[in-house]
Amino acid sequence: MTSSPDLLERSARTATRLLGPWWNERTRRVLFAVVITAGFVVGLVLGLLQVYDREVLDVGEPRVRVEGLTATVQVTVRNTSEDVAYCPVVAVAALDRDGLDLAKATAAPDLGDARLAPKASTNFVGVLTGISRQDFDEQLSEYAAFVEQENPCP
């Protein structure tokens, strides 16, 4: 029984024919070395850039007060910019074990407006409602606060 080439074999042959004679062990080795080296260097550089590239609006740890099925989440947002004022939209959320929203609300500044002058900090407060008793007991994992829009002030 001699078997005819199957789809995999035919695909491999076609690919080899299309790539031409330059696709040999040496070129494969060179290409692999390039991919590995470039990948490692790029990954490392990008990673380090991320480590040192801080968000301009620094969101602190959320502080939570729970009454019944209502959670009031307060968070401090700090503008780390030297010269730009921001008017951010800040949201708070109750997350389940998978990081999905059980409830979400926009937070408002507890004093004054949302304008954050350079190097200034403001407290934002949001109230989370509508979480069922079962979700509250079984699914609620953590509270989170985040900047939805940075919005440099006009």
Added chain:
Amino acid sequence: MVLTPAATERISSLTPTLTPRPKFHVTRKLVGVWKWPLVLLTAVYTINVSDQFLLSSMFPLLKREFGLSDTALGILSGSYLISVTLGTVPFGALADRYSRTRIIAWGTAAWGVTMIFTGLASGFVMLLLGRMVLGLWDPCDNPTSQSLLADYYPVNQRSKVMGIYQMGQLTGFFLLPIGGLMGQAWGWRATFFFFALPAFVVALLSWRLPEPVRGVQERRHQRLESDERAVIPSRFQSIPVVDAYRHILRCRSYTASLVSSAVGSLFFGGIGVWTPTFLIRYHDLDIAEATTALSVVAVGGLVGVLTAGNLADFLTHAGYTSARIGVAGIARLISAPLFMAAFLVGYTPLMLVLLSFGALFLVAAIPPLNAARVDVLHPDLRGRGTSLDAVTQSLASAASPVIYGMIADAADLRTAYMVLIPLAALAGLILMTFALASYRRDEQAVQAMVRQEHAEHVAGLTRSAEPPAETAEAVEAPTPAGPRAEADPAGADESGSEVRDAARGDPLLHIEGLDFSYGPIQVLFGIDMTLPEGGCHALVGRNGVGKTTLLANIGGLLHAQSGRMFFRNQDLVGIPPEQRAKLGITLMAAGQSIFGSLSVRDNLWFGAYPFAGSSSLVGSRLEEVLDVFPALGSRLDQRAGTLSGGEQQMVALGRALVAGPDLLLIDELSLGLAPTVTAELLKVVERIAALGTTILLVEQSIGVALSVADSVFFMDRGRVSELGPATALDADELAHRLLESQQ
């Protein structure tokens, strides 16, 4: 010291025929085999698993940055799982056809590039694309690695190897919190970038791994291979995909294991999702406590993975030929009542303990089952077989949480567990009935196919080496595909009995291509040597040619870099010295090989190591040795180092005799002894040989060698040649040859 004839006669009670051979068991360590591929492939597995749940731990950060809805996040998760499932089957087919080390190297490198691409995503579409492509690369390692491991490591250590490899999955899960912490500290992009880095390192190392020939371990196991680099064609190398899967599914034990895994996955696929909820609902834990409790349970799984592989190999060596299926089946059967009890009890600590043990037995089934699955698949089908199993398990695991939810909605969560836990028992029952009944036959069928392919390959080589007129016949000879097609399981038993029949006439010790180096200095060069059962065989050669090194390799004190060694058809690769002693190999080292600071009695006791569990047997054998060497009787409490040279050699010989060896390796018996003392010891050696122990005697003294040996091997510059029967050799000629070799 003179031995009386009566004393030498008494040796008969110490010979191997009257020596109860203790049960052999394998070491827990992988000994004498190259461990690097296993470490590397486990690392690849860890890396690939680590990203499976990385995305979900980044959900809050992704939502924050891209404003994604929960539906969008669900699509990201789902698309990844679909890609993994789609990618598994093609990678299995590729693993059976092309270089597996290159598949892993390219696949892992591409995985790393895709991680970086994902980290650069500027929106949902790029994230989705990244996850889908990442899912395609993810299965590059599992089917490929299992096929590779089967060819890297001896058949008799396969379960153990699969157990260590399985650790990669658990280690990957443990990396998940690290990803979460990195995301919190440096952002999700940095996490993806940094997780990509080790992928490039392991990809490079995988590229450098040698590609083993498919089926090489099966050929080693059956002592078939002469050139291990020879690729032996098989009909499975290029058969159509459908035919390949048809053949795989025709293997009953494989199909039974596939069904068992699927049924089992329907139960345990949902455990991770629903157990925290169960702990919250029925044990009043908060969510953090429930998650922590579940991670404690994972430790049980870790223990199971590490021990089951060893146990299955141990039992296989002990004679339970289907132990791999048996261990897996029993483990699943035991896990069911443990889980049942865990989800019924109200006392939380007890529940967690039961849950841990349940997890231990549940996970314990995986390594022996993976090994058994590899055993019953032809080496050219293992990638496809493993990938089919992975897809089946993925689909069942994906359906499991939904089934739990449906039953919980209809009744309650505890009822869901009570309904689904019996599936674990059913999975075990399938293994213990269908798989166990056919495993041995399927395994032997694979061995028979490998043997037949090898025979055809060798016949083809012989024909091609013959004159042209006969070569024409060879062209018309059946192609490799033809006759092999008849190598069906039905013929396996017959082939198996042929092997056993052949084994009866096999040599006691068979060495092939043994190379050994002390660091950069090579001492043994491709030693080929066959020692028949019975008689005394001398190995002569000048100082420094490697005689002692060869003996140490046979005894297991040194491990050759390459080559094979079989003792009664038992592959000695990976078997440490103490186990070789239990097999019946005893080494009497050169010179003063006794413990000088210990008493004579203690020295003799060391020889009884193989019977350490039976003090009465040890005592009686010591008495018998003292009958042979009565002079030692009055010196039992004397420090052995204070004895004369001849007496010390008697202690060493007595110690070797206590074990009743099948093969006694004696290094330089006459070293430093007076001729009269040597003559007395030789009488004992002759008597031991006459009563059935095979002796390999290393000697520099040609006179001593020829006076006692039946046949003589000559060693020069790390190579051994057989000179033939001692009676046909001339001592002067041999001495001349020895002197020539020194120049």
